[in-house]
Amino acid sequence: MSLKLFYAPGACSLAAHIALREAGADFELARVDLAGGEQHSEAYRSLNPLGRVPLLATERGSLTEAPAILAWIAQTWPEAGLAPLDDPWALAQVLSFNNYLSSSVHIAFATLFRPQRFADGDEAAAAMKAKAPETLDQLFTIIDRKIGRGSWVHGADYTTSDLYLLVMTRWLKRVGHDLNRYPALISHAERTLTRPAVQAAFEAEGIRFA
Amino acid sequence: MSLKLFYAPGACSLAAHIALREAGADFELARVDLAGGEQHSEAYRSLNPLGRVPLLATERGSLTEAPAILAWIAQTWPEAGLAPLDDPWALAQVLSFNNYLSSSVHIAFATLFRPQRFADGDEAAAAMKAKAPETLDQLFTIIDRKIGRGSWVHGADYTTSDLYLLVMTRWLKRVGHDLNRYPALISHAERTLTRPAVQAAFEAEGIRFA
Numbered sequence: 001m002s003l004k005l006f007y008a009p010g011a012c013s014l015a016a017h018i019a020l021r022e023a024g025a026d027f028e029l030a031r032v033d034l035a036g037g038e039q040h041s042e043a044y045r046s047l048n049p050l051g052r053v054p055l056l057a058t059e060r061g062s063l064t065e066a067p068a069i070l071a072w073i074a075q076t077w078p079e080a081g082l083a084p085l086d087d088p089w090a091l092a093q094v095l096s097f098n099n100y101l102s103s104s105v106h107i108a109f110a111t112l113f114r115p116q117r118f119a120d121g122d123e124a125a126a127a128m129k130a131k132a133p134e135t136l137d138q139l140f141t142i143i144d145r146k147i148g149r150g151s152w153v154h155g156a157d158y159t160t161s162d163l164y165l166l167v168m169t170r171w172l173k174r175v176g177h178d179l180n181r182y183p184a185l186i187s188h189a190e191r192t193l194t195r196p197a198v199q200a201a202f203e204a205e206g207i208r209f210a
Numbered sequence: 211m212s213l214k215l216f217y218a219p220g221a222c223s224l225a226a227h228i229a230l231r232e233a234g235a236d237f238e239l240a241r242v243d244l245a246g247g248e249q250h251s252e253a254y255r256s257l258n259p260l261g262r263v264p265l266l267a268t269e270r271g272s273l274t275e276a277p278a279i280l281a282w283i284a285q286t287w288p289e290a291g292l293a294p295l296d297d298p299w300a301l302a303q304v305l306s307f308n309n310y311l312s313s314s315v316h317i318a319f320a321t322l323f324r325p326q327r328f329a330d331g332d333e334a335a336a337a338m339k340a341k342a343p344e345t346l347d348q349l350f351t352i353i354d355r356k357i358g359r360g361s362w363v364h365g366a367d368y369t370t371s372d373l374y375l376l377v378m379t380r381w382l383k384r385v386g387h388d389l390n391r392y393p394a395l396i397s398h399a400e401r402t403l404t405r406p407a408v409q410a411a412f413e414a415e416g417i418r419f420a
């Protein structure tokens with residue numbers, strides 16, 4: 001199977017990248033120059049009209065949206081054990097958590113990184129940036145309480161939720177948020193960072209955790 | 211199996227509600243008084259710390275996030291044919307579309323309905339409300355082009371993406387957006403509205419399409 005992951009260093013595409021390495025998949029990386037606006041080019045928009053990463057190009061076509069790419073990788077390489085495929089309820093909990101990261105946590109970061117996506121004007125941008133820390137604190141407090149109960153997000157087994165969460169924890173650290181408020185999150189990140197697939201993905205993207 | 215769906219009339223919980231009826235599931239409805247702030251009560255937050263609908267309470271615990279609830283329903287009642295369960299690639303496309311509705315389309319509506327979630331102050335709220343129509347047009351134009359190619363969102367078969375899209379199309383109509391810009395979307399909504407499960411859910415929630 002020929003696979004190409006369109007990514008930007010450290011973007012949420014990093015979750016798909018780590019998952020491909022955890023799965024032992026054979027894939028190519030294609031860096032998208034977000035700062036240069038390559039995601040808005042006609043060539044890229046023909047693959048993803050929304051102009052975002054990640055995008056996974058396969059022989060059957062393109063797949064977008066991080067939680068969907070993660071679900072497909074988990075199902076296509078079942079031996080990697082990235083999701084509880086035999087238990088629909090447990091699998092739905094993985095999807096639920098990943099969707100929470102995508103539609104609440106990532107969006108809170110987006111109001112900080114790209115406020116112009118939601119409103120025009122400097123004042124609105126400043127108001128969104130001012131609100132984001134409070135929202136992020138609410139969202140990560142919920143996560144911290146949840147993972148406090150187990151080794152990994154969903155308990156005993158490492159899943160796509162763990163590698164996806166690491167990407168969001170990294171963003172939280174990089175925006176200067178005080179991570180000491182979330183002790184379970186810190187220990188989760190430390191544990192996740194020891195995985196060879198995570199380290200290989202960071203190295204390939206030329207990024208560090210902090 | 212004992213199931214209770216926590217919902218608010220016409221909210222995105224409507225997608226889970228329709229899916230339960232499509233599946234022929236036996237379930238109870240529990241209305242959450244969003245205007246009265248019931249979602250912020252201690253009782254409700256013990257079920258969903260984020261204080262949102264939908265929430266599906268089952269004998270195994272609670273499940274949140276619309277795309278995850280839809281995936282669980284599709285997998286638990288396979289005979290309803292709500293998702294291509296035997297084809298991981300096609301299934302991932304359903305997840306991808308549902309995630310697009312959740313993390314892009316729903317969020318665009320949220321900046322219109324609940325701008326205070328993203329920023330404080332009347333000016334920021336006004337700026338977000340001013341921007342939303344342009345974003346919604348971009349997002350629904352992408353959808354209109356996609357469904358233009360088939361009877362349903364993903365082609366020949368009705369899936370959870372279709373009933374979830376109907377909920378978003380209804381919101382688009384109710385905010386006064388000109389639906390005539392999206393001919394495939396209009397015909398999709400008309401077709402979806404003929405389904406008995408959709409009609410029963412609308413009646414049970416006491417809502418109409420327009």
